[in-house]
Amino acid sequence: MKYVDEFRDGTLAAGLARAIAREADRGRDYAFMEFCGGHTHAISRYGVSDLLPANVRMIHGPGCPVCVLPIGRVDMAIRLALARPEVILCTYGDCLRVPASDGLSLLKAKARGADVRMVYSAADALALAAREPAREVVFFAIGFETTTPPTALVLREAAARGLANFSVICNHVLTPPAITAILDSPAAGELGTLHLDGFIGPAHVSTLIGSRPYEAFAARYRKPVVIAGFEPLDVMQAIRMLVRQVNTGRAEVENEFTRAVVRDGNPKAQAIVSEVLELRDEFEWRGLGVLARSALRIRPAFAPWDAEAKFGLDYRPVPDHRACECGAILRGVKKPADCKLFGTVCTPETPMGSCMVSSEGACAAHYNYGRFRDLPAVAADKPVTQAQESA
């Protein structure tokens, strides 16, 4: 596939690894957070950590929409789907297995009779509403800025077509407030348990919002940001650019993903989003807590298509499973293997926490691609012979 395969080339990756090893100062440590789950997935899947010198460390960030979605929001969707048989609840596949209250998930609610359906696109949910005029189609919308414009477009289209049986539960969240929350956290501040030298900035989020929104906190917190594509060579090149910034004492926003990201992003998409959606005063994030002005809601002009208003849905916060470390993992202060549940009761097949659900969650990525690295290697130096076996 063009623009994919060439950014996964092993020979070029080896060259980048040599360059990073050459340029990283042996006298110091480097700790960089990749904000996005897409980067986490690429780093785990392609073994990027293994190509880095020991003093360059990657910390997983909270940029996985499924991971930061609080239980209470999933509960809201489940309650609606179970209580009203006329409702068809549509959502992206990633959401279906997120553990909610009472041992339920949207998928388990479906097994109990709720009409829950997976869609590839927000447009599929809208098309379903047009086909099923006697039903109420509710789209449970999640995602960062990447996934928001399609939601805004279908809301606008539903309004234009007067599709009264379509509505949206809007859970869209924003990247910059989440990065700020991490930099303002006690772990990064007075506790000092989270040492961060810079960020790998989002790939596809930045195609929409551009590189400009990161400039304020690169300057304010003196942390370099390098926006990178989601392929392994992109990630490694960004790490090299971050090492260079640290070495020269710079804290700038640089763009490795120039093939898709410009400073001002996509103004057409931004205009559509701001026409239909507005800032929420606050929103609860799993792991990061309640963050002011960190998420979007549907504007009053589109209230007939806002499922929260239409069905009188209320949000009830729910604490995470006590032993689950998703919160600390999302804040970058713990690693998946630090969690007692990891790989024991919590696996991608039976996730207890949200980070184990989506393939881009830190726990799922580590489980799928890295969990055997935590185990000591056992050398089977002597082949076992029959004589030994019978002895």
Next chain:
Amino acid sequence: MCLAIPARIVELLDGDQCRVELGGVRKEISLALVDGAAVGDYVIVHVGYALTKLDAEEAAQTLALIAEAGIAPEAGR
């Protein structure tokens, strides 16, 4: 979740729609979020929508920069 892939536009259709091809698979997607996309352009596709056009020249430059990294400074001179 933010998974998006570059695909080539093979046909423009009515109502901001187009058909893209990716590794032999063809799919109808929306161009409502981008301006001025033409047949032959690569767009980054996410949940059925093109997010942006892909700049072929920038892609080539990035790859060239990455390839340079593999050349040790002494050997490169």
